[in-house]
Amino acid sequence: xxxxxxxxxxxxxxxxxxxxxxxxxxxxxxxxxxxxxxxxxxxxxxxxxxxxxxxxxxxxxxxxxxxxxxxxxxxxxxxxxxxxxxxxxxxxxxxxxxxxxxxxxxxxxxxxxxxxxxxxxxxxxxxxxxxxxxxxxxxxxxxxxxxxxxxxxxxxxxxxxxxxxxxxxxxxxxxxxxxxxxxxxxxxxxxxxxxxxxxxxxxxxxxxxxxxxxxxxxxxxxxxxxxxxxxxxxxxxxxxxxxxxxxxxxxxxxxxxxxxxxxxxxxxxxxxxxxxxxxxxxxxxxxxxxxxxxxxxxxxxxxxxxxxxxxxxxxxxxxxxxxxxx
Ligand SMILES: [Zn+2]
Numbered sequence: 001x002x003x004x005x006x007x008x009x010x011x012x013x014x015x016x017x018x019x020x021x022x023x024x025x026x027x028x029x030x031x032x033x034x035x036x037x038x039x040x041x042x043x044x045x046x047x048x049x050x051x052x053x054x055x056x057x058x059x060x061x062x063x064x065x066x067x068x069x070x071x072x073x074x075x076x077x078x079x080x081x082x083x084x085x086x087x088x089x090x091x092x093x094x095x096x097x098x099x100x101x102x103x104x105x106x107x108x109x110x111x112x113x114x115x116x117x118x119x120x121x122x123x124x125x126x127x128x129x130x131x132x133x134x135x136x137x138x139x140x141x142x143x144x145x146x147x148x149x150x151x152x153x154x155x156x157x158x159x160x161x162x163x164x165x166x167x168x169x170x171x172x173x174x175x176x177x178x179x180x181x182x183x184x185x186x187x188x189x190x191x192x193x194x195x196x197x198x199x200x201x202x203x204x205x206x207x208x209x210x211x212x213x214x215x216x217x218x219x220x221x222x223x224x225x226x227x228x229x230x231x232x233x234x235x236x237x238x239x240x241x242x243x244x245x246x247x248x249x250x251x252x253x254x255x256x257x258x259x260x261x262x263x264x265x266x267x268x269x270x271x272x273x274x275x276x277x278x279x280x281x282x283x284x285x286x287x288x289x290x291x292x293x294x295x296x297x298x299x300x301x302x303x304x305x306x307x308x309x310x311x312x313x314x315x316x317x318x319x320x321x322x323x324x325x326x
Pocket of ligand 1 (some may be wrong): 050051052053057058059060061062063064065066
């Protein structure tokens with residue numbers, strides 16, 4: 001679309017339509033997880049903002065559009081973390097504010113794309129607030145963020161949040177079949193990616209993916225067993241696979257959800273169709289209440305990972321909590 005491969009054409013059409021009618025905000029939050037090409041969508045919007053033909057933006061042939069497409073437009077600026085820093089602190093935001101006081105080189109807009117919005121410190125956000133409270137009329141700020149809720153309410157209230165939600169299965173299928181024409185697991189991947197097309201890249205690139213799926217499936221009965229020895233086994237497995245704990249939790253979740261939908265009478269909705277016989281056994285062996293409880297605990301344990309809780313401890317928590325809750 002207008003020179004960018006994106007997944008949210010209709011959403012961008014609406015945004016660009018508003019822009020052509022002269023309606024745009026000073027600050028946007030482009031909210032969407034990795035794998036949905038939110039960054040590329042922000043680049044497209046920036047191109048439309050700087051286009052020399054506002055009624056037809058992005059026209060794709062004016063000098064501004066060409067510079068934007070080449071990544072060399074002087075009025076499209078990127079705000080990144082400082083080298084070696086885990087968060088996006090106040091220094092890059094101060095630099096951005098200084099830059100924002102300088103009028104655009106070319107025409108009516110100067111665009112700032114803030115990647116990693118979820119890593120903005122509170123101090124940086126408060127500095128940012130000052131500029132979006134009274135922004136220069138030409139400045140447009142785009143914060144890219146997987147979850148807008150991680151930003152301060154005061155920032156959210158002064159920006160328009162554009163939600164990049166997971167896309168439908170047809171878009172995921174098209175992406176996979178065009179990029180990987182020889183991939184035999186298309187039906188599985190479409191369901192597993194759950195609306196995030198580029199999630200397929202990580203799966204296809206990962207040589208041990210099928211082995212990990214097998215392992216995850218074998219951990220499920222241990223988590224559901226109400227047995228403390230099994231809880232230790234689960235914890236130990238996670239300890240040995242700490243670097244991929246989040247993916248393992250996701251795999252376990254898909255099996256638990258599959259068992260639940262099977263138990264509730266909709267086996268056609270399962271993701272792991274290739275192991276439907278084993279999921280059937282899970283659905284018949286464990287009560288639905290226990291499956292629901294395990295799903296909640298796995299989701300919670302995955303969140304603990306984000307808070308830097310030791311991986312084996314999160315897994316132990318999940319397995320033992322399931323035991324104690326029932
Ligand atoms: Zn143009």
